[in-house]
Every structure is written in C-alpha cells, then in structure tokens.
Amino acid sequence: MDNVGSNLYRIPASAMNYLDPADIRSWHAHVYFDAATRDAAWTLREAIEARFGKIVQIGRFHERPVGPHPMWSYQLAIAREHFTTVVEWLTLNHGALDVFVHPNTTDALRDHRDAAVWIGHSHRLDLGALGG
Numbered sequence: 091m092d093n094v095g096s097n098l099y100r101i102p103a104s105a106m107n108y109l110d111p112a113d114i115r116s117w118h119a120h121v122y123f124d125a126a127t128r129d130a131a132w133t134l135r136e137a138i139e140a141r142f143g144k145i146v147q148i149g150r151f152h153e154r155p156v157g158p159h160p161m162w163s164y165q166l167a168i169a170r171e172h173f174t175t176v177v178e179w180l181t182l183n184h185g186a187l188d189v190f191v192h193p194n195t196t197d198a199l200r201d202h203r204d205a206a207v208w209i210g211h212s213h214r215l216d217l218g219a220l221g222g
C-alpha cells in the first residue's frame with residue numbers, strides 16, 4: 091500500500107498528459123440487444139422516451155449490427171449537462187441489457203477504444219469501422 095502511494099506521488103504532475111473533459115462535446119449510450127432481448131430493449135426504449143424524451147435524442151432501433159457495434163443497438167445522444175441524470179437512471183434500470191457509453195470528442199477511435207464505460211457486460215467492438 092505504501093509503495094503504491096509513493097509511486098503515484100513520485101510522478102511529477104508536469105509529466106502527466108491528462109485529457110481535458112471540456113473536450114467532451116456530448117455522450118452516447120448505445121443499448122445492445124439481440125433477437126432474444128429485443129422486446130426488453132424496446133420496453134426500455136419506451137421508458138427512456140417517456141422519462142427523458144425532452145433531453146435525450148433517441149436513434150433508430152437497429153435490428154442488425156451497425157458501425158463498430160457488434161450487436162443490434164439503438165443510440166441515446168446525451169448532452170454533458172444531462173449525463174448524470176440519464177446514466178444514473180440507466181445503471182439502475184438496464185435490466186439484463188448491456189449499454190456501451192462513450193464520450194464524443196474529436197477522436198472517435200479513442201472515444202470508443204480507450205474511453206468506454208460499460209453498464210452490464212462489456213463487448214468487443216469492431217474498431218476497424220473507426221480506422222482502428
């Protein structure tokens with residue numbers, strides 16, 4: 091424990107290359123599903139629309155993999171100021187569905203590969219779709 095702490099403190103702050111959250115323009119949450127969980131995904135979508143329809147842009151209900159997403163999915167576009175409200179609700183109410191959450195900066199590959207947040211289980215993305 092002492093070693094871990096001392097190692098952290100030995101790295102000078104100037105050597106760290108932290109990214110600035112101010113570069114996050116918005117967030118996406120992608121709700122994943124398949125044929126077996128389609129109805130649950132639709133029910134969750136309706137609940138999201140009823141509760142957050144004014145603050146979340148809900149994308150198409152894709153019953154096939156699109157872009158880097160390995161499962162069927164739909165996208166929720168969330169402004170930064172609504173992130174906590176929406177993501178807190180999703181963490182408690184996603185049921186058996188997995189949700190891939192990522193920021194939108196100017197670097198789509200990094201956003202999807204290195205800055206992913208998962209609710210439920212994680213999945214391997216098709217990063218080739220993003221030039222990865």
Ligand code: ZN
Pocket residue numbers: 118119120165192
């Ligand atoms: Zn996205």
